[in-house]
Amino acid sequence: MPELPPGVDVLWGRREPAKRGPRPNLSIEQIVDAAIEIASAEGLGPLSMNRVAEKLGKSAMSLYRYVRTKDELLQVMTDVCAVKNAPPEPDDDAGWRPNLERWAYELVGLYRRFPWVLHVPLGPTPPVGPGQLTWLDRGLGCFRRTNVPSELRLGVVMLLLIFIRGQVRMAQEVNQGAAGAALGYPAYGEMLRLVVDKDQLPDLARLVDEGMFDDPEEGMSEQELDMEVRFGLTMIFDGIERLVAGYEEEQ
Amino acid sequence: MPELPPGVDVLWGRREPAKRGPRPNLSIEQIVDAAIEIASAEGLGPLSMNRVAEKLGKSAMSLYRYVRTKDELLQVMTDVCAVKNAPPEPDDDAGWRPNLERWAYELVGLYRRFPWVLHVPLGPTPPVGPGQLTWLDRGLGCFRRTNVPSELRLGVVMLLLIFIRGQVRMAQEVNQGAAGAALGYPAYGEMLRLVVDKDQLPDLARLVDEGMFDDPEEGMSEQELDMEVRFGLTMIFDGIERLVAGYEEEQ
DNA sequence: ACCAATTAGCGTAGGCCATAAACAGTTGGG
DNA sequence: CCCAACTGTTTATGGCCTACGCTAATTGGT
CATH class of the missing domain: 1.10.10.60 (Homeodomain-like)
Known part of the structure; x- marks a missing residue:
């Protein structure tokens, strides 16, 4: 052995x-x-x-x-x-999309409840623990009643794992920035106004002018965070849907 | 001040x-x-x-x-x-998609050339340096000739930033695992076969049986890595396309 | 011309940290 | 009973970031 x-x-x-x-x-x-x-x-x-x-x-x-x-x-x-916060069991009567969406939002909740997980340095090998593998398995299981080929299943679930990790981490970063704002730094939008030049960064400057970076500094509510995640996930799921459309329900 | x-x-x-x-x-x-x-x-x-x-x-x-x-x-x-590896200037004669795709693959290249960037701990505020802001601006600039609303532009570019970061980092992780394999650990597929139970993780077990985890351990070539990224990016771009279809070319 | 203020670079030291190595005390098998 | 195995601790090593204080260089003001 x-x-x-x-x-x-x-x-x-x-x-x-x-x-x-x-x-x-x-x-x-x-x-x-x-x-x-x-x-x-x-x-x-x-x-x-x-x-x-x-x-x-x-x-x-x-x-x-x-x-x-x-x-x-x-x-x-x-x-x-991951073991103590197990993924949901896919419901065989539902389609792959609602199942996978539930899986995804549960994962978001896990990362939000245990933010430090996102900062654990990578191990010497890809994950082989029962917790992480169970999450992977339940994600793959959402395609059980479809004919989507294995490579695609794996690719899709990996894509979601990566995006959700990154998205929640980014949300943390923004929140952390808001906390720093309380420590004396100007708000993010304020800082951008100080440095963004209309000639050198025209497209960004437009968004700054519209105040697009002003509100999130006040400490985003869970609702707002959910919205950000929902936006990205919707886009990804739309892409997945087009990709797997040909294989669906062809038992 | x-x-x-x-x-x-x-x-x-x-x-x-x-x-x-x-x-x-x-x-x-x-x-x-x-x-x-x-x-x-x-x-x-x-x-x-x-x-x-x-x-x-x-x-x-x-x-x-x-x-x-x-x-x-x-x-x-x-x-x-980021300053020394500036993003490409969007070509106003091309559509948003080819421009944004070029931008995305350049970013992939940057992260691949400077892997340590992905491991720098997050600062006390969101990025405000000229390098990172220029990348953001050039990404937003791809929608210059469309009527896509600002929120969507920002959301899309953020989504890409997050995904690319995560994807390249994951690829690093796998490569690192392959390096560890040279140090005496069994290959990833081998390890999975040791621990994955057909009853408890049925969908994962199927992929393991198919040998889906066996090849990447040999140290993926750049080509293969590109493939992985391309898969995810294609899926995302398809989602984006559906989302922005209504706004395109309505000057 | 000269003094005082300012700054560059360095030496020292303190406070953390992970962990190697040796040791004392406990337990079960022969 | 005694040895081998095992646990928990003590001690020590080497690394890290960085606060503090010192010396020497440079310059502005008088």
Whole structure:
């Protein structure tokens, strides 16, 4: 059996319990839960091995009996997060589009509830944890009653995964900017007015003049965020629809 | 005049030169160039203030006369990168789609040439540097000869920015995985076969059986990468086309 | 001509961080 | 009972960013 990348054995419960030695006073679940709690409350920045251990009343080094490295902990955290927030089961009576739309908006909700997931650095391999693979599977499952070829299914689901990740992250960025505005920086629209030149950036200048960048700084409501996502997703789904039109319902 | 966020004054050349004191033996351009060189060659990980200073034959602390913080350096680096690789000028005789497609593929090329840009942490505000704003402007400019409303223009260009960022980053991830495969991990398809259960992840299992995850591990060629991007972009552009169809060429 | 103000570059040091290595205490198998 | 395995801790190393203070260079004002 070849060696698996870090964290995979943990996630799939393939780590054999120790036979000899003192009984563990800690568990991976506790560690991961504590880490998730910190990250959810304060972000990835303040998440250090020391903080996690402190929260558990243990020493920092004790964690390394359960986790090979901090990066492994991060990878496991993200997958556990996906396990605890499972994707919706596709409804075989509905069409692929409503199913996939529900899947997409659930994913948006997950990223919005756990923003730090978007900042976890990429692991040494593509995702192989049960959580992320389940999300992938349920996305693919939306095409179960169609004849869409496999490559297209994978392409479409990947496209959605990528876009949703990016979109929610961008929304975070804007919100973060609004927070910085409270710290003394001028609002985004204000700053653009200071630097955007009508001759050098004419098309952008027009939008700035129309005040298109003025409102979002006030801290977008969830509704507005939803709107942004909805816009992009609608466009993508329209594209998908044209692409898979020929294969639909040809059981 | 309100205080601008870090780096903006530098990028727009609004920092007044010192009147008194010894002449600077260094310049922001040199520092940024050196940093970009390091990041391009080895990535963001080995990029430390010490490395940059070392490359310039100076001490680490001397850099702080030109840059307020390391994060400011990173923000400036990304924008300078965008300045030196300017977007294409839209051709007023062509339609919006070919123009926007050229713009999109140029952006793909930029991210592929400077992968570290995708890993620069987000700044305290949305981008306000001349480089990034120029890219935004040229994207918007593709709709110059249409009547597409401003909100839609912005939405479309944002959608493309987000998707391209995510897609290229994902491609990097896969390539990185292939590199890790050389380090002893089994190939991605191999790993999936180890963990994917036919009962729990049926739709994914089918793709795994078909060998859909087997080839990309060999280190995708540029051609293949282009294919992946092209697939997603085609889908998006089809969606955009439907969305803006009503406004086209109604001068 | 000269002093005071300003600035460039550097050395030191402090406070974080991840983690390698050695050690003390606990447990089950032979 | 004793050894081997295992847990949790202590200690130590090396890296990082950067606050602070110093020296030396340069210039404006008088």
